[in-house]
Each structure stands twice: as C-alpha cells, then as structure tokens.
Amino acid sequence: xxxxxxxxxxxxxxxxxxxxxxxxxxxxxxxxxxxxxxxxxxxxxxxxxxxxxxxxxxxxxxxxxxxxxxxxxxxxxxxxxxxxxxxxxxxxxxxxxxxxxxxxxxxxxxxxxxxxxxxxxxxxxxxxxxxxxxxxxxxxxxxxxxxxxxxxxxxxxxxxxxxxxxxxxxxxxxxxxxxxxxxx
Numbered sequence: 001x002x003x004x005x006x007x008x009x010x011x012x013x014x015x016x017x018x019x020x021x022x023x024x025x026x027x028x029x030x031x032x033x034x035x036x037x038x039x040x041x042x043x044x045x046x047x048x049x050x051x052x053x054x055x056x057x058x059x060x061x062x063x064x065x066x067x068x069x070x071x072x073x074x075x076x077x078x079x080x081x082x083x084x085x086x087x088x089x090x091x092x093x094x095x096x097x098x099x100x101x102x103x104x105x106x107x108x109x110x111x112x113x114x115x116x117x118x119x120x121x122x123x124x125x126x127x128x129x130x131x132x133x134x135x136x137x138x139x140x141x142x143x144x145x146x147x148x149x150x151x152x153x154x155x156x157x158x159x160x161x162x163x164x165x166x167x168x169x170x171x172x173x174x175x176x177x178x179x180x181x182x183x184x
Contacts, residue, residue: 105167
C-alpha cells in the first residue's frame, strides 16, 4: 500500500501553509470553509484559490489576486482548468477528487514557461475544507509566492511534473500515487 506524509523535500512555504491549515482544524480532521475564510492570512491568501468540486469540474469560489496576475486572468466562478488540454484537466481533476473524497492532501512541484519564455518552477499544495450539508466538496490550493516571477509576465504553459505526493491527514492516502499532470 502506498503511504505518504508531507516530507522535508517540500519548501518551507508549503510546510508553513500546511501548518496554518492544520491549526484551523482544531480537533476535526479538516477545517471548515468558514473557519478558513474567517481566519485569512495575508501571507497565503493572495496566492491561494478555493474550488468547489462539482460535476462540471473544479469551480473557483475564491481566487487570490497575485495568482490572477500570474495566470493572466481571474478564474472566480469559472472552472480552474479552462483553456487547458483535456488530458491535463482530467488528470488534475482525478487528483483533486481524491483530496476531497479521502480526505487527504496533495503536493506537486512543477515546471512551466512564462509569457516571456522563461522556464520557472513552482510548488503547490491542495487540502480539503469541510462544507455544510448539501454543498459540493471543497478544497483550498496554495502556490508558493517566490518562483522568480516578474510583474510583466504570466504563466503560459505547463511543462513537467518534477515531484508529486499525497499527504496523510489522518484518513490515510489512496493506494496509488497521484497522477502526473501529463501522461508518460
């Protein structure tokens, strides 16, 4: 059986966000959406987004301003994968649905190109948030801030997954590792 926890190979920013999320859950397995949104951290909110997992995909309900600038658009009320290749969307949604079903966390280190042609790396972490009955499952995603961005460029093309892993939050992790966002 596959088993994982948030290891030391991940950036201090990712580990710090995880600790912030974990503090908000108290005695619960995962924090409530309201608790997360009522305790905003200026350190994390500008590079976070929150998605409802629906039949249509991952619908963004909150999109941090710095991420909107990086990505060249605000995805609020839109599916987070709009404009992505169908294969990328499908593989990402499979991972995201595992996060809310299990529940568990997901971390990824990836490479991408910018609008100016530069190659950069980033890390992101996705963690579940609990919701009131009758609402779609929800997750929060945090992407590290300092990835060498310049104010006049935005992410253009996802290139490669360098590392990907589940995080055991207390309910275990899926039997298989997370999917690479591009097929081999």
